[in-house]
Amino acid sequence: MPLRARSLLLAVLVASLPACATFRSYDTELRDTLTRAAAGDVGGAIATLERNNRRTRKDLLYYMERGELERLRTRFEPSTDAWMRASEQVAAWESAALADPSRLAGSLASVTLNDKSRPYEGHDYEKVMLTTRIALNHLACGDWDAARVAIRQTHEREAVIARLREQEIEKVRSEAERHGARTRIEELDGYPVETIDNPEVNALRNSYQSAISHYLAGFVYEALGEPGLAAAGYRQAIELRPDTPVLEEALAGLDTRTASADDGSTDVLFLIETGLAPARLSRQFSLPIPVNRELVLISVSFPVLHAPLAPFLPASLHIGEDRSWPLANVTSIDAMARRALQDEMPAIMLRGFVRSAGKAIAQYQAQRAARDRHHHGDDSGGAALDVGALALMLGSMITESADERGWRSLPANLLVARGKLPRGPHRVTLPTPAGERSAQVHVSGRHAFIALRLIGKRLFAMLPTVETHEPRDSNLVRIAPIGGRTD
Numbered sequence: 001m002p003l004r005a006r007s008l009l010l011a012v013l014v015a016s017l018p019a020c021a022t023f024r025s026y027d028t029e030l031r032d033t034l035t036r037a038a039a040g041d042v043g044g045a046i047a048t049l050e051r052n053n054r055r056t057r058k059d060l061l062y063y064m065e066r067g068e069l070e071r072l073r074t075r076f077e078p079s080t081d082a083w084m085r086a087s088e089q090v091a092a093w094e095s096a097a098l099a100d101p102s103r104l105a106g107s108l109a110s111v112t113l114n115d116k117s118r119p120y121e122g123h124d125y126e127k128v129m130l131t132t133r134i135a136l137n138h139l140a141c142g143d144w145d146a147a148r149v150a151i152r153q154t155h156e157r158e159a160v161i162a163r164l165r166e167q168e169i170e171k172v173r174s175e176a177e178r179h180g181a182r183t184r185i186e187e188l189d190g191y192p193v194e195t196i197d198n199p200e201v202n203a204l205r206n207s208y209q210s211a212i213s214h215y216l217a218g219f220v221y222e223a224l225g226e227p228g229l230a231a232a233g234y235r236q237a238i239e240l241r242p243d244t245p246v247l248e249e250a251l252a253g254l255d256t257r258t259a260s261a262d263d264g265s266t267d268v269l270f271l272i273e274t275g276l277a278p279a280r281l282s283r284q285f286s287l288p289i290p291v292n293r294e295l296v297l298i299s300v301s302f303p304v305l306h307a308p309l310a311p312f313l314p315a316s317l318h319i320g321e322d323r324s325w326p327l328a329n330v331t332s333i334d335a336m337a338r339r340a341l342q343d344e345m346p347a348i349m350l351r352g353f354v355r356s357a358g359k360a361i362a363q364y365q366a367q368r369a370a371r372d373r374h375h376h377g378d379d380s381g382g383a384a385l386d387v388g389a390l391a392l393m394l395g396s397m398i399t400e401s402a403d404e405r406g407w408r409s410l411p412a413n414l415l416v417a418r419g420k421l422p423r424g425p426h427r428v429t430l431p432t433p434a435g436e437r438s439a440q441v442h443v444s445g446r447h448a449f450i451a452l453r454l455i456g457k458r459l460f461a462m463l464p465t466v467e468t469h470e471p472r473d474s475n476l477v478r479i480a481p482i483g484g485r486t487d
Contacts (some may be wrong), residue, residue, distance in 0.1 A: 025404065026061070026404045026405045026406070026408075027279050027280070027281060027404045029048075029052045030065070030279070030408045030409075032048050033045045033048045033049050033052075033065070033069075033409075034276060034408060034409060034455075036048060037069060037072060037409070037455060038455045038456035038457075038458060039456070039458070040458050042069055042072045042073045043073070045069050046066065046069050046070070049062070049065055049066060049069065058085075059089075059119075059120055060086055060089045060090065060120050060121070060122055061120055061405055061406075061407065063082045063083065063085045063086035063089070064082075064083070064086050064122075064126065064130065064407045064409075065407065065408070065409050066078075066079075066082040067079045067080070067081075067082035067083035067086065067133070068133075068407075068409035068410065069409060070082060071133070071136075071137065071462055072453065072455075072460045072462070073460075074140075074461075074462060074463065076137045076140055076141050079137055080134060080137045080138070083130055083133060083134050083137070084134065086130055087130050087131060087134065087153075090121075090122055090127050090130065090157075093121045093122075094157075094160050094164070097164050098160070098163070098164070114301065114355070114400060114401050114402070114403070115348065115351060115402065115403035116401060116402075116403050116404075116405070118403070120405050122407070123207070123337070123340045123344070123406060123407075124161050124165070124206070124207050124208035124340055124343075125207050125208045125210070125333065125336040125337065125339075125340050126406070126407045126410070127157055127161065127208065128154055128157055128158055128161070128208045128209070128210070128213060129210075129213075129333070129407070129410060131150050131151075131153045131154040131157055132150070132151075132154055132210075132212070132213045132216065134150040134153075135147040135150035135151050135154070135216060135220070136216075136271070136449075136451055136462070138150060139220070139449040139451075140449070140451060140462050140463055144220060144223055144224060145224070147220050148220055148221070148224060151213075151216065151217045151220055151221075154213055154217070155217070158208060158209055161208050162206075165206075165343070168347065169346075172346045172347045172350055173346075175350055176346070176350050176353075179350070179353060179354055179357070181349065181350050181353035181354065182349065182353065183345070183346035183347075183349045183350055183353075184346075184349075185197070185342075185345050185349070188285060188302065188349065189285065189286075190285055191285065191302065191304070192304055192307070194307070195304065195305045195306065195307050195308075195338065196305060196338045196339070196341045196342040196345070197342055198338075200332070200335050201335050201338045201339045201342060202339075204335060204336065204339045205239075205240060206339070206343070207336050207337075207339040207340035207342075207343055208336070208340075209236075209240055210240065210331040210333075210336065210414075211237040211238075211240040211241035211244070211247065211330040211331050212237075212271075212330050212331040212414045212416070213331075214233045214234070214236040214237040214240065215233065215234065215237035215247060215250065215330060215416065216233075216269075216271075217229075217230075217233035217236075218230045218231070218232075218233030218234035218237065218250060218251075219233075219250070219269050219447070219449070221233055222254065222257070222258070222447070223267075223446070223447035225258075227254055227255070227258045230254060231251060231254055234247065234250045234251035234254065235251060237250075237330070238251060241330050241331070244328055244330060245328070246326075246328045246330070246416055246417070246418060247328075247330065249418075250418070262446055264422070264423065265420040265421060265422055265423065266420065266421050266422075266423050266443045266444065266445060266446060266447065266448050267418070267419075267420055267446060267447050267448070268418065268419060268420070268421050268443055268447075268448045268449075268450060269416065269417075269418045269447075269448070269449050269450070270317055270325070270327075270416060270417045270418065270428070270450050270451075270452070271414060271415075271416055271449070271450070271451040271452070272314065272317065272327055272414070272415040272416070272417070272430065272451075272452050272453075272454065273411035273413070273414055273415075273451065273452070273453040273454065274311065274312060274313065274314070274411060274412060274413045274415065274453075274454045274455075275311055275312070275334070275411055275412030275413055275454075275455070276408060276409065276410070276411065276412055276455065277333050277334065277337055277406065277407060277408055277409070277410040277411070277412055278305050278306070278308065278334050278337050278338070278412070279305070279306075279404065279406070279408060280303040280304070280305060280341070280402070280403070280404045280405070280406050281303065281304055281305075281306070281402075281404060282301045282302075282303060282304075282401045282402035282403075282404055283301065283302060283303075283304045283402065284299045284300065284301045284400065285299070285300055285301075285302060286298070286299060286300075287299075287300040287352075287353075287356050289356050289357055289360035291360050291361055291364040292364065294364065296360040296363055296364050298356040298359050298360050298363070299400050300352045300355075300356050300400060301352075301400045301401050301402040302345075302348060302349070302352065302402050303341060303348070303402040303403060303404060304402075305337065305338055305341060308334055308338075311334070311412055311413055312432070312433055312454075313327070313329050313413060313415065314327055314415070314430050314431050314432070314454075315327060315431075316417075316431075317417045317428060317429075317430060318428070318429040318430075318431075319421065319426050319427070319428055319429075320426055320427055323421075325417040325418075325419055326417065327415040327416070327417050328415060328416055328417070329413050329414070329415045330414060330415065330416055331413070331414040332412065332413050332414075333410050333411060333412055333413065333414065334412040334413065337406065348402075348403075355400075411453065421443055423443055423444050423445075424442065424443070424444075425440060425441070425442045426440075426441055426442070426443065427439075427440050427441075428440075428441055428450070428452070430452065430454065430459060432454060432457065432459070433457070434456075434457035437454070437457075437458075437459035438459075439452060439459065439461040439463075441461070441463065450463065451463075
């Protein structure tokens, strides 16, 4: 190819890349969205999300993030609608994957360019959290029967994921053997292994089952008068998060609570959500690929998670002037996200190896051709490394980027407190790094569920509201009464 033609091809290639969705930086997009939400400007956060998702056909991540932001401003109907649309996309992927397991290891587009070119299908913990959070919306609106349906879907989704992951592990193993690829993160020089391989992460059974999902199932089944299913839910939660008193007490006291008459008080479950799910960031690593007894260095990108900062976890919840209930951190989505990346890395590394091998061969051939021309006195390319080889190297560097996508507005940690309260209004106070934050709530019936979300300095109360505000001289968030489950 003539020099001028090669230069033109390279210029067109470079100019066209920024407009392609393959090179989208999800971390950059979400940073402004989440900053606005943390400052209390949820409407502005949603407007930013919309600007970054102008396509008519929205993807899975859009619906996940939109549902979470709508929930923050207690717009439960549009929140649930967004999450239901997301759940439909996940269900479609599950059906397709069960029918054709070959799609589990990746697609041709991701091998050719990068993993961002793959349709986003969600990480395993996100898929399960999706139905769990739909259940939370139903509980906030007092629809316990609808919450039960969502909980059953959570159990079904866990079973599907378990089956698919088993198939993926076997497929990645066989494909890695066929290509001679390395798929252990310990073999990737410079990778921060400790961020996804540490005692907290390795203590998890997997990346998708959580104590909060199963404890919530137990609480809903108990409220609906199904003690057998409630016991199974509590027992599973204990297995997933052993040595946690609040979980053990739920199972131990189940028979007594079920047999007792209504004493005029309400069994209240508080869910406290703190922080934000960790971000995946793209980092490049130099990978030497052997081609005809020569080593060709190729830049390969993999997702990394920074070492977690010490999270703020409030130790107790204060109710009125004289009650203080201990809070237990029963689920770390931060740890689940890290376990998910640990489990996904063999497939990610396999695709990276295949992608890099192809680029290394192309680069080697271009360099070899340039050396041959130079050896025969043809310096029309200007150097041993001609424009064609340069184009290949630049194209490789520009297109090589790890997939940063993930449900970022999820909380990092989920804490619970449970006990009995007199029916009526109560002031609930949480300690935060910026001082105390409070919400005025109203409980009724035999069972009630209350969710509070702490992001930065802001406390969000996810309850049906008539008016929510923070007066200048108070941190009080006024909440309209919410009815609990009545029998």
